[in-house]
Amino acid sequence: MTNEKASPKGAAVVIGVGAETGLGAALARRFARGGLRVTVAGRTPERLRLVAEQIAAAGGAVSVKVADxxxxxxxxxxxxxxxxxxxxxxxxxxxxxxxxxxxxxxTPELFERLWRQNAFGGFIVGREAARRMTPRGKGTILFTGATASMRARPPFLAFGAAKAGLRAVAQGLAREFSQQGVHVAHVVIDGVIEGDYAATNFAEYVRSKGPDGLLGVDDIADFYWTLHRQPRSVWTHELDLRPFKEPF
Structure with a gap:
């Protein structure tokens, strides 16, 4: 498959890359296919290495960074x-x-851990990205949200609070930096993502959904790429993605 060149020396950073079948890996593959040099970042070196090897084997430029x-x-x-x-x-x-x-x-520890992973980490990453992009007057920052970003339901109170916090971070960054040329978007993943995790932990649910009943990681990644390539006259801030069978 030919690369879709975004810029001669452009680069991307994907933070939160885990399993090869996960969304982080799919995003990294898609950005590399678009012609960007990709840094895959996460906390598990072996998983990062496997994803990087897959990208390199397809002809993409990739580097690995272990980071919290x-x-x-x-x-x-x-x-x-x-x-x-x-x-x-x-x-x-x-x-x-x-x-x-x-x-x-x-527990307070669980609540704080989820908040740090989502809202706090999103703030740190978004701030550092904006700090570097605003002097150049361009750049895209994308945040992965969830159903819980919009509504907190038991037994996911802590996760809902954390994801709602991340959504607020994305809104605040967008309102502060969009007029300086930085496109900030929040993507609501409203449903279960297809992959090994779902197949292992929700096998019956996966079977009940049937064909196209789960979100495909490569399909999601295509929409992230579309957001990045949007003309400035029609920027999207929030996009919700869900399978056709998913009620909402």
């Missing part, structure tokens, strides 16, 4: 390396895990 998105020092070091030549034009924040717990079972 909730660590200001890690994020600053990540951007210093990835943006050393002022080339980062696209950043995707795809961090955040879900934990099912009733309100009475939610």
């Amino acid at each position: 998105a909730a660590s200001e020092a890690d994020v600053a070091a990540l951007f210093d390396e990835a943006d050393s030549d002022g080339a980062v034009e696209l950043v995707a924040y795809n961090v955040g895990s879900n934990v099912a717990a009733s309100a009475l079972e939610t």
Whole structure:
């Protein structure tokens, strides 16, 4: 498949890359196919290596950076390396895990951990990206949201609060930096993403949904790329994606 060149020396950073079948890996593959040099970042070196090898085997330019998105020092070091030549034009924040717990079972530690992964980490990454993009007057920052971004329901109170916080971060960044040429968008993933995690943990649910009943990671990645390539006269801030069978 031929590359769709975005810019001669453009670069992208995907933060929150895990399994090869996950959304972070799909985003990295899509951005590399679009012609960007991609830095894949996450906390598990082996997973990052496997994703990077897959991208390199397809002819993409890729590098690996182990980083904790909730660590200001890690994020600053990540951007210093990835943006050393002022080339980062696209950043995707795809961090955040879900934990099912009733309100009475939610500990302060769990609540804070999910908040740090989502809202706090999104703020740190978004701030560092905007700090580098605004002097150049261009760039795209994309945040992965969830159904919980819009409505908190048991047993996901903590996750809902965390994702709603991330959505607020995205809104605030968009309103502050869009007129300086930085496109900030929040993508609501309203449904279950197809992949090994869903197949292992929700096997019966996956079977019940049938063909095209889950969100395909490569299809999601195509929409992230579309957001990045949007003309400035028609920028989207929030996009919701869901399978055709998903009620809403």
